[in-house]
Amino acid sequence: MGRIEDYALLGDLQTAALVSSEGSVDWLCLPRFDSPACFAALLDDPGAGRWKLAPGGAGPCTSRHYVEDSLVLETEWETDEGTVRVIDFMPPREHAPDIVRIVEGVSGSVQMYGELTLRFDYGKVRPWVHHDDDQILAVAGPDAVRLRTPAPTRGHEWSTVSEFTVHAGDRVPFVLTWSPSYQRRPDPVDAEQALQDTLGYWHGWAERGHDLTGPYRDAIKRSLLTLKALTYQPTGGIVAAATTSLPEQVGGSRNWDYRYCWLRDATYTLQALIAGGYLDEANAWREWLLRAVAGDPADLQIMYSLDGTRRLSESELDWLRGYEDSAPVRVGNAAAGQLQLDVWGETLDGLALARESGLAATEDAWDLQVLLMEHLESVWNDKDNGLWEVRGPRRHFTHSKVMAWVAADRMAKAVRRHHSLHGPADRWEALRDTIHADVLAHGFDADRNTFVQSYGETALDASLLIIPRVGFLCGDDPRMLGTIDAINRELTQDGLVLRYQNSASDDGLPGDEGVFLACSFWMVDALHLAGRQEDAIQLFDRLLALRNDVGLLSEEWDPTQQRQLGNTPQAFSHFALVTSGLQLHAGRGHGSHEPIWHPGIPGEVPR
Numbered sequence: 235m236g237r238i239e240d241y242a243l244l245g246d247l248q249t250a251a252l253v254s255s256e257g258s259v260d261w262l263c264l265p266r267f268d269s270p271a272c273f274a275a276l277l278d279d280p281g282a283g284r285w286k287l288a289p290g291g292a293g294p295c296t297s298r299h300y301v302e303d304s305l306v307l308e309t310e311w312e313t314d315e316g317t318v319r320v321i322d323f324m325p326p327r328e329h330a331p332d333i334v335r336i337v338e339g340v341s342g343s344v345q346m347y348g349e350l351t352l353r354f355d356y357g358k359v360r361p362w363v364h365h366d367d368d369q370i371l372a373v374a375g376p377d378a379v380r381l382r383t384p385a386p387t388r389g390h391e392w393s394t395v396s397e398f399t400v401h402a403g404d405r406v407p408f409v410l411t412w413s414p415s416y417q418r419r420p421d422p423v424d425a426e427q428a429l430q431d432t433l434g435y436w437h438g439w440a441e442r443g444h445d446l447t448g449p450y451r452d453a454i455k456r457s458l459l460t461l462k463a464l465t466y467q468p469t470g471g472i473v474a475a476a477t478t479s480l481p482e483q484v485g486g487s488r489n490w491d492y493r494y495c496w497l498r499d500a501t502y503t504l505q506a507l508i509a510g511g512y513l514d515e516a517n518a519w520r521e522w523l524l525r526a527v528a529g530d531p532a533d534l535q536i537m538y539s540l541d542g543t544r545r546l547s548e549s550e551l552d553w554l555r556g557y558e559d560s561a562p563v564r565v566g567n568a569a570a571g572q573l574q575l576d577v578w579g580e581t582l583d584g585l586a587l588a589r590e591s592g593l594a595a596t597e598d599a600w601d602l603q604v605l606l607m608e609h610l611e612s613v614w615n616d617k618d619n620g621l622w623e624v625r626g627p628r629r630h631f632t633h634s635k636v637m638a639w640v641a642a643d644r645m646a647k648a649v650r651r652h653h654s655l656h657g658p659a660d661r662w663e664a665l666r667d668t669i670h671a672d673v674l675a676h677g678f679d680a681d682r683n684t685f686v687q688s689y690g691e692t693a694l695d696a697s698l699l700i701i702p703r704v705g706f707l708c709g710d711d712p713r714m715l716g717t718i719d720a721i722n723r724e725l726t727q728d729g730l731v732l733r734y735q736n737s738a739s740d741d742g743l744p745g746d747e748g749v750f751l752a753c754s755f756w757m758v759d760a761l762h763l764a765g766r767q768e769d770a771i772q773l774f775d776r777l778l779a780l781r782n783d784v785g786l787l788s789e790e791w792d793p794t795q796q797r798q799l800g801n802t803p804q805a806f807s808h809f810a811l812v813t814s815g816l817q818l819h820a821g822r823g824h825g826s827h828e829p830i831w832h833p834g835i836p837g838e839v840p841r
C-alpha cells in the first residue's frame with residue numbers, strides 16, 4: 235500500500251473513503267464511519283478489498299486536487315497516449331451511500347483498467363457477484379453493493395474487471411451504491427447530476443463560513459472542510475479520524491481505532507468550526523452531547539460511538555496483516571473505560587465558547603453543565619489516565635488539573651456574566667483558586683523552571699503548552715517561557731514536538747511513536763502568546779509543508795523517514811491547524827473560550 239500521505243479523502247457526512255494517488259479506493263466502511271470496511275486494502279493488500287480505476291499499467295498520478303472548496307477530487311494521469319482525469323466523490327447522503335467515479339478523457343486515447351474487489355467485514359467475506367439487469371450486484375449477509383456503468387465489465391478471480399479506452403471528450407461514469415441486502419434496490423443515481431449537486435453542497439457550505447483572506451486562507455478552509463467531513467450528520471457526532479490502526483510507528487503495535495466520538499477531540503473540533511463561522515455544527519454537537527451523556531454524571535465516558543452507544547469493546551482482527559505489517563489491527567477502543575479528567579474542562583470550555591459565540595443557552599444544556607461541574611468537584615483530585623490515554627498506572631496529570639481549573643473558571647464566569655444562568659459561583663471560584671494553587675505547588679518544577687507531566691515527576695509533556703491559551707497563566711509568564719524552552723530543548727525531534735518522552739513516562743505500551751502534530755501547533759500558539767511572532771509563523775509554515783498534496787494531515791509525523799504516521803485525516807491535527815492559523819491570521823492572542831472572530835480583525839497576517 236501507499237504511504238499514508240498518498241491518500242485523499244472522500245466523504246458523504248456519514249462515512250468516508252480513502253483514495254490513493256494510484257487511483258485505488260483502499261478504505262471504505264459502509265454505511266457508517268464505524269461500520270465494517272468493504273475495502274480494507276489499506277490494512278493488508280488488495281485482496282482485502284479495493285476499487286482501482288486508472289490507466290492500465292500506470293503508477294501514481296501526475297497531479298490531483300480538490301475542485302475549489304469541495305470534497306470532489308480530480309486525479310490526472312498524463313500518459314504517452316494522452317491525458318485522463320478521474321473525478322471521485324461521494325454525494326452528501328440522502329438515501330443510500332454512493333461513490334461516484336467519472337473517467338474523463340482530456341486528450342488522446344487512454345486505455346483504462348478498473349478492478350473492483352469487494353470484501354465485506356474488513357476483508358473477510360467474499361460476496362456473491364452477478365449481473366442484475368443493468369447492474370452488477372454483490373451480496374453477502376446484510377450487505378449489498380451495486381455497480382452501474384456503461385463500461386464493459388467481466389468477472390476475474392473474485393473481482394470485477396473493466397478494460398476500456400477513453401477518448402478526449404468522453405465521460406464514463408461508475409456509480410457504486412450500498413444498501414441493506416434485504417431492502418429493495420435504491421433508485422439509480424445520475425452521475426453528472428450528482429456531481430453538480432455535490433459541488434453545490436460543498437461550495438455552499440464553504441461560503442457559509444467566515445470570509446477568510448490572507449496567506450493561510452486555503453489551508454484553513456481545507457482543514458475546516460476536512461473537519462466537516464468527519465462529522466456524522468444524522469446525530470451531530472464527530473469522529474476523531476476516518477480510519478483504524480494506521481500505526482504510530484511503522485511495524486509497531488500502537489494501532490488504535492479512531493472512528494468514535496471523543497468528548498475532547500469533538501469539543502476541539504467544535505472550537506475550530508465555531509472559529510470558522512459554523513454555529514449549526516456546534517448546535518448539532520451540543521444536542522449529540524446532551525443525548526450521549528444523559529444519565530448519572532458519574533457514568534460519563536470520555537468517548538462514545540456516533541449515536542451515543544457506550545460499549546466500544548476493543549478487539550483485534552487477526553486476519554489482517556496491518557498497514558505495512560503493523561499489527562494488530564484493532565476495532566473498538568478500551569480507552570472508553572478510562573478516567574480522563576481533562577474532558578470535563580474541554581467540554582465545559584467548548585460549551586462556554588458556543589454560548590459566547592451566539593449559540594443560545596438552553597435550560598437542558600445549562601442543567602447538564604451544572605451536573606458535570608458538580609461531579610467534577612468530587613473527583614478532580616483523583617489520579618487519572620490523562621489526555622494521552624496512557625495505559626500505564628494512573629497519575630495526577632498536571633494537564634488534567636489545569637483543565638479542571640478551566641471547568642470551574644468557565645462555570646463561575648457563566649453565572650457572573652449571565653443573569654439567567656444559576657449556580658454556586660462563589661464555591662466554583664473557590665475551587666478554581668484551590669486548583670490553581672495545587673497546580674503551581676505540585677505541577678511546576680521550580681528548579682528547572684518548567685511545568686511537568688504529573689505531580690512529583692520530572693518528565694515533560696507538550697499538553698502543558700495550552701496553559702496560556704486556556705487562560706491559566708499569561709503567555710509571557712516566566713513559568714510559561716521556561717516551559718516553552720524546556721519543551722523545545724528536551725521534547726522535540728527535528729524542531730517538532732513529541733507528546734512526551736516514552737522513556738521518561740510509562741504509558742504502558744511497547745514501542746515508540748512519531749511527533750504528535752497537534753502538539754507542534756500548540757507550540758505555535760504558545761510562541762505567539764509569548765510574543766514570539768516570527769518563531770510562531772516559522773513553525774506554522776513548516777507544519778503546513780507536512781500536509782499532503784491535497785492538504786491532509788494524519789496524527790503524527792516521522793522526522794527520520796519524513797512520512798506521516800497514525801490515523802488519517804485526524805481531527806486533532808486539523809483543528810489545531812485551524813485555531814493556530816486563525817490566531818496568526820488575527821495577529822493577536824485569544825483564549826480558548828473567546829470567539830476568535832469578530833468584526834475588526836484584520837484580513838492579513840502581519841509580517
Ligand SMILES: OC[C@H]1O[C@H](O[C@H]2O[C@H](CO)[C@@H](O)[C@H](O)[C@H]2O)[C@H](O)[C@@H](O)[C@@H]1O
Pocket residue numbers: 474490491492496498499567568569621622623624625806
Ligand atoms: O497513545 C495511546 C492511546 O492512543 C490513542 O489515543 C490518542 O487518540 C485519541 C483520539 O484522537 C486522543 O483523544 C488521545 O489524546 C490520544 O492519545 C488511543 O485512542 C488510545 O486507546 C491509546 O491508549
